[in-house]
Amino acid sequence: MANEITFDKLPQAVGYLTEQVERIHKIVAALQPQTATDKHRIVDIDEACKITRKAKPTIYTLARKGLIPSYKRGKKLYFYEDELLKWIEEGRKVISTKSYDEMLASMQSTVRNKPKNGFRV
Numbered sequence: 001m002a003n004e005i006t007f008d009k010l011p012q013a014v015g016y017l018t019e020q021v022e023r024i025h026k027i028v029a030a031l032q033p034q035t036a037t038d039k040h041r042i043v044d045i046d047e048a049c050k051i052t053r054k055a056k057p058t059i060y061t062l063a064r065k066g067l068i069p070s071y072k073r074g075k076k077l078y079f080y081e082d083e084l085l086k087w088i089e090e091g092r093k094v095i096s097t098k099s100y101d102e103m104l105a106s107m108q109s110t111v112r113n114k115p116k117n118g119f120r121v
Contacts, residue, residue: 044078048070
């Protein structure tokens with residue numbers, strides 16, 4: 001499109017700008033992250049394996065023991081993606097915030113001294 005816009009070319013310029021805005025809108029919509037409602041979707045065992053990075057037998061065992069959130073209809077096992085992600089986050093280990101002195105005291109309290117001259121009864 002020419003850089004100079006005259007009154008006669010105004011309808012074409014507006015049309016061109018409208019097309020560009022629509023393209024930008026599509027690109028921005030594609031780049032936006034998924035909302036929470038998109039994550040609450042049913043996934044099968046294969047996708048659950050990908051999300052949790054565990055093998056199928058492990059997923060079946062966890063589901064049978066009730067340790068992982070799952071739903072069973074007939075012979076099929078189903079999961080919700082957001083529930084799997086929440087289950088993974090809840091399994092996070094808590095990092096100890098003890099000071100050096102507290103850690104040293106707890107280690108020393110559990111240490112038992114060994115007899116020096118063999119075993120005495």
